[in-house]
Amino acid sequence: MPNQGNIKAMEISEKIKALVNLLGEQEQETYRQIREELVNMGSGIIPDLDNWALQTPEPLVRSRIEKIIQQIQFRQICNEVTTWCLLDSQDLMIPWLSISHMGDSLLNDSIYTSTMDEIVRAVWLEINEQHTCMEQINILNKVIFELWGFGFAGKYATDAESSYIDTFFQSKLGNAWSLGMLYLIVAERLNLPIQAVLFPHNFVLGYRDVQKENAMLCYLNPSNGIVFSKEEIDEYLLKIHVKPRDMFYKPCSKTQIILQLVENLLYAYDIKKDVKHIAQLETLKNILIEKGSQQNL
Numbered sequence: 001m002p003n004q005g006n007i008k009a010m011e012i013s014e015k016i017k018a019l020v021n022l023l024g025e026q027e028q029e030t031y032r033q034i035r036e037e038l039v040n041m042g043s044g045i046i047p048d049l050d051n052w053a054l055q056t057p058e059p060l061v062r063s064r065i066e067k068i069i070q071q072i073q074f075r076q077i078c079n080e081v082t083t084w085c086l087l088d089s090q091d092l093m094i095p096w097l098s099i100s101h102m103g104d105s106l107l108n109d110s111i112y113t114s115t116m117d118e119i120v121r122a123v124w125l126e127i128n129e130q131h132t133c134m135e136q137i138n139i140l141n142k143v144i145f146e147l148w149g150f151g152f153a154g155k156y157a158t159d160a161e162s163s164y165i166d167t168f169f170q171s172k173l174g175n176a177w178s179l180g181m182l183y184l185i186v187a188e189r190l191n192l193p194i195q196a197v198l199f200p201h202n203f204v205l206g207y208r209d210v211q212k213e214n215a216m217l218c219y220l221n222p223s224n225g226i227v228f229s230k231e232e233i234d235e236y237l238l239k240i241h242v243k244p245r246d247m248f249y250k251p252c253s254k255t256q257i258i259l260q261l262v263e264n265l266l267y268a269y270d271i272k273k274d275v276k277h278i279a280q281l282e283t284l285k286n287i288l289i290e291k292g293s294q295q296n297l
Contacts, residue, residue, distance in 0.1 A: 016045055020052045023061045035064070039071050046072060073105050074280055081258070081284060085291035090254045092185055096165050099261060102280065103164040112165050119182065120189045122147055127190065133207050133217050134227065136192055141225035144182055150174065152223045160268040160277075163261055176203035177264055180222035184257070194220070195251035196260075199233075200242050203260060206251065214250045255292040262288060 019038055025031050038045065046069055053065040080098040084090060093116060097109045122143045127136055144150050150172050153162045157175035161167035168174045174182075180196060180203045187194035193208035197219065206216035218227050230249060237244050262285045269277040 012041070012045070013048060016041070016048045016052070020049070020056075020061070020065065023064045024058055031064070035068055035071070038068050039075065041072075043072055043076050070105070073101060074283075077101055078283065078287060082287055082291065085255055085288065092181060092188070092254060092257065095258045096181060096261070099258075099265070099284065100164040100166055102265075102277065103160060104166055107166050112169055115169055116185060119143065119148060120186050123186050124190055127192075137207065137218075137220060137225070137227060140183060140186065140192075143186075144179070145225060148172070150179060150182065152176075152179065158264075158268055158271070160265050163264050163268070175264065176221070176223045177260055180205055181257075183220070183222050196257050197249065198247045198252045198256060198260075200237075200240070200248070206249075208251065216249065253292065255288055259285065259288045259292070 016038070019034050022034050023031070025034065038049070049065050049069050053062050053069075056062050056065070077098050081095050084094045084098075093113060097107070097112065101107050123140060126139045126143070131139065151174075153159070153171075153173040153175055156162060156173065161171070162173065162175040163178050165178070168178045183194055183205055184196060186192075193210055194205055195208055197204045197206045197216075203222065205220040205222055207218050207220065209215040209217045216230070218229060219233060220227055233248065234244065237248065262281050266278060266281045266285070269281065
């Protein structure tokens with residue numbers, strides 16, 4: 001007796017074939033309906049679409065297949081980010097990897113999760129609960145900047161590649177946000193009280209005082225590992241003529257951290273006038289703002 005799973009797969013494959021054969025249709029409304037039906041079939045049909053894109057001799061059909069694949073992939077990113085926003089325990093690696101697929105749709109998540117595990121282990125081997133706040137930060141700085149060789153990307157810090165996890169891990173050069181993510185993910189996995197703070201014109205971390213709610217013992221610039229105090233933040237805000245606000249000193253939510261990633265990418269693609277990526281990022285931004293407001297974040 002034929003396997004029911006194989007029969008189902010064959011039926012789907014035949015349906016894809018029938019729809020792809022209609023992609024040369026010049027009538028825009030018909031094309032729109034075909035495109036929407038294929039997109040709604042989800043990421044499971046991407047291998048079939050890839051095969052058809054390679055086989056078709058028609059440039060219009062190939063172009064449309066490629067656009068449909070991109071739409072499916074972006075919808076999957078939106079679904080993953082939406083699901084993550086609703087989780088009680090939010091692992092920052094999940095949306096970072098998902099959004100990084102916008103830079104490379106073939107990105108292999110397991111490579112970067114394994115690399116992050118190695119970095120966490122390198123810190124774990126040197127750190128313990130008896131270390132003071134400064135000693136723990138010094139160990140993090142040593143592992144991130146010396147042992148692993150990460151650094152600030154300088155004039156390239158505003159490039160999208162400095163925020164995407166794959167190019168960041170490959171080049172070892174990042175911006176304040178991506179370097180801050182290293183600290184945050186390592187700290188969370190090792191139960192170190194380091195959290196992000198919403199700060200004007202920069203991405204800043206704070207070492208939380210576990211004895212006082214939302215109070216920080218000190219602050220950290222993830223671009224270079226330099227530690228500073230609340231008083232130094234006060235001086236900086238005065239210098240740039242920004243009125244102090246509670247949000248500049250207290251921990252922010254993880255949704256706000258990922259929103260900062262989207263803002264960074266919007267800035268990078270706005271410089272390039274990349275309309276497609278800007279539109280996609282605005283969609284992600286709206287998802288994060290909506291879900292964040294539902295959580296009162």
